[in-house]
Amino acid sequence: MEPAVKRPGAEPALPPSRGEISAALIEYLRDAGPLPDGAALAGADPLGDDLQLALYLCYELHYRGFAGVGDDREWDPELLRLRAALEKPFLAVLRARATRHGHADEALDELLVEPLDGQGVSHFLQDKGELWQLREYAALRSVYHLKEADPHAWVLPRLWGRAKAGMAAVEFDEYGAGRADRVHAKLFADLMTDLDLDPAYGRYLDASGAEALAIVNMMSLFGLHRALRGALVGHFAAVEITSSPGSRRLAKAMRRTGAGRAAEYFYAEHVEADAVHEQVVRREVVAGLLEEEPHLDGDIAFGADATGWLEDRLADRLLAAWRSGQSSLRTAV
């Protein structure tokens, strides 16, 4: 018999656990044990590795799943109950600590002002990023970019009119506008190949720390709950508004380090695309949603604030590691 050749889209293996909750969950997914009990959940840090990995695993059942885990586990009521118990403290900590604005326009207007002397990750990588740091950055961003735009697609049935049409148009562009070779997730896989990384879906889940997982978990949380549609839209607006200038710096970093054409192209494409997406998201999606459902104003602001807060936490971890010459990842790439 021929050895089984893994198709590129094959489900990833379940990762190693990071504590009591994720360990029990992984055993449960393998049909080898019960779900974690209430005591384990009660003591968990909502932003810690154990809870964030467990939440990530619960959400991943709605995307691509895991090798050896049945597709129907997506709607296992016990898993949905656990997911809800993990989401609750995560959402509570975001609401309590990230919220800075009460209105969408205040939160978004702030993001439309570009700091002259930025200190963020893209500034660091542009000015002095080395190839190993760009590889680390790509590895941990791959937990999102290999499913780019997927968490946001959940919101489409929850929108109407201008908001729906605008969101669908931007998603269409994210999905390659009808061309498989232009799907943004595929452009990112090409970037990973340029950087000598393995572009297999889920490959760097274990390497990615809680700060990186929390960002993707926030997207899934906002996307999967209709009640959080305002937050999803605010989050998406924040991403599109900040992406273009950040992508310009990252494209520069890729060029300066000779990372490769596909690596540079992913970010160059996002400079141009997201300058458009920002306009459509603000003028059609945010304005359209506010027109239909003005009571979501505060939630749109919350989604934008939560995005910035979690991105800042990730930036702190990356820059602290890199400034001391250390890896920002949990496992080497």
Added chain:
Amino acid sequence: MPAGRPRRIVARRDGPMLVEGPVEIALEDGTTVSSDRFCVALCTCRRSRIYPWCDTSHRKHSPAPRPGSGD
């Protein structure tokens, strides 16, 4: 675009012009660039580094880094 319907361009003083794609743009140096995006943002501030496309260079700047940009 249905025949007979004029192409819609959204103009704002504080940002790019938004034009329904696909577009072909003839530049002053005789070259032509094109985009088949559903919507294209054309630079009107003339600061864009990817002119004629907008790259958000029209934005206001602030001296201090802001919280919550991740950047």
